Amino acid sequence: MTAEDPLSRIDDDDYPAYTMGRAAELLGATPAFLRAIGEARLITPLRSEGGHRRYSRYQLKIAARARELVDQGMPVEAACRIVILEDQLEEARRINEEHRTAAGSHHAADA
Template identity: 55%
Template sequence: MSTDPLQPLDDPDHPVLTMSQAAELLGVQAAFLRSLDSGGVLSPYRSPGGHRRYSRAQLRIAARVRVLLDDGHPLSSAQVIVQLQDDLADAVADADAARDERDAARRERDAAAE
């Protein structure tokens, strides 16, 4: 069984894009990405030569931050907003999963009672 050498490209967390590629895709200057790194918003992978490499997931975060910055938020606020949005999405997913488990347990209980 051989492994597909391109499989890592399907992983949204795999760092494959250089800074210039990431900046071009986002329509920003490289300085914007450096500011996200120095501000702690992103922590790009560093190649053995010290070059930043970005994943698709990191580019999604950068794009979300850029929208907030364009709307007038300072970087620190944009970072908090993105984190809170992600935390809320996680909490909603957890609540949905708990609700599904509760409903399944009730169905199982009701089926056993019959």
């Protein structure tokens, strides 16, 4: 399969495959919810050549987490901030683990 083959994108979590309507349907949300989390800068949908919003699977996962918090009664802006902080914390943990693993392999080589 070549990079030009559309099927090569089928498993790409970052490929903007979903229209706003389809994304809202999958989330059980409204297009207004997707616009609100976009305005809160939680996710930035890509735009099609015609200017329509397109969402990736990764963005839908983030949106689903925000939707959980909103469903629990949290304002959209607060939910988005929490999801952003959770994402930053997860990234920091991943980086720390990489450093720990690298440091461990350096110490093993020194022994």
